[in-house]
Amino acid sequence: MGCYRVQLVAIISFMLLLSNTHGWGDDGHAIVCKIAQARLSTAAAKAVKKLLPKSANNDLASKCSWADSLRVVFPWSSALHFANTPDSVCNYKDTRDCVDKKTGIKGRCVVAAITNYTNQLLEYGSDTKSKYNLTQSLLFLSHFLGDVHQPLHCGFFSDKGGNEINVRWYRRKQNLHHVWDASIIETEVERFYDDIEDFVDAIQRNITKVWADEVEEWESCSNDDISCPTIYATESAKDACKWAYKDATEGSVLEDEYFLSRYPIVNLRLAQGGVRLAATLNRIFDTQFAVSM
Ligand SMILES: [Zn+2]
Numbered sequence: 106m107g108c109y110r111v112q113l114v115a116i117i118s119f120m121l122l123l124s125n126t127h128g129w130g131d132d133g134h135a136i137v138c139k140i141a142q143a144r145l146s147t148a149a150a151k152a153v154k155k156l157l158p159k160s161a162n163n164d165l166a167s168k169c170s171w172a173d174s175l176r177v178v179f180p181w182s183s184a185l186h187f188a189n190t191p192d193s194v195c196n197y198k199d200t201r202d203c204v205d206k207k208t209g210i211k212g213r214c215v216v217a218a219i220t221n222y223t224n225q226l227l228e229y230g231s232d233t234k235s236k237y238n239l240t241q242s243l244l245f246l247s248h249f250l251g252d253v254h255q256p257l258h259c260g261f262f263s264d265k266g267g268n269e270i271n272v273r274w275y276r277r278k279q280n281l282h283h284v285w286d287a288s289i290i291e292t293e294v295e296r297f298y299d300d301i302e303d304f305v306d307a308i309q310r311n312i313t314k315v316w317a318d319e320v321e322e323w324e325s326c327s328n329d330d331i332s333c334p335t336i337y338a339t340e341s342a343k344d345a346c347k348w349a350y351k352d353a354t355e356g357s358v359l360e361d362e363y364f365l366s367r368y369p370i371v372n373l374r375l376a377q378g379g380v381r382l383a384a385t386l387n388r389i390f391d392t393q394f395a396v397s398m
């Protein structure tokens with residue numbers, strides 16, 4: 106058992122060193138983490154810097170897709186990236202939808218994962234050493250806060266959140282899930298921006314201008330909760346029906362009509378993901394800061 110643990114730690118440490126890759130699939134996550142890191146309180150920024158592996162160079166975005174790279178090595182973690190609803194059901198319910206459908210184990214979905222890793226991080230700074238690897242907790246939480254804002258991560262179970270709906274994205278064969286994970290962002294950056302940095306700047310400007318009146322509401326959780334992923338999953342399930350699945354069925358050709366009406370939704374969800382990741386980390390580490398004072 107001890108030996109197995111040492112091997113696990115070695116594999117994870119090795120992957121932390123390697124996982125600096127940036128494919129298109131990683132951009133959505135990197136954007137969420139960039140927006141979040143720029144909004145951290147002093148205490149949270151300090152804690153994040155301390156928890157990030159050295160290879161990150163204090164750049165949370167560079168490790169934001171680390172959790173995806175673990176899916177093959179640790180199949181148990183796959184169910185933590187999403188929460189699927191029954192067909193044509195446009196809302197999310199913990200008791201019904203937060204379950205690993207392969208194993209039937211309840212409480213295994215993106216919503217429960219966010220709560221779990223939030224709770225782990227609350228042990229940061231306590232006198233007794235945490236039994237968790239809090240670097241991993243931070244990287245999981247940062248990734249899953251992004252995932253829960255992608256509408257098709259709360260899509261229907263039977264088509265695996267759009268993974269089994271084959272469409273064309275302009276001329277290219279694609280599945281609908283990937284369109285929302287990456288293609289819309291890719292096309293948007295190609296058409297409207299110089300690069301990803303330029304795109305992030307534009308979203309940040311919108312957060313302080315266009316959405317300025319809404320940001321406080323995005324950040325707040327009811328009942329003084331530190332994170333409120335059920336709210337985010339409910340919004341995503343609604344957006345999946347209203348925007349992602351609408352006019353996109355097997356064989357659909359998705360072009361300008363779809364792209365131009367959907368990219369504002371993607372932008373909003375990226376912004377909300379970043380703002381809420383920062384708010385969650387600030388609540389976690391400001392609480393810790395207060396305790397340690
Ligand atoms: Zn993921």
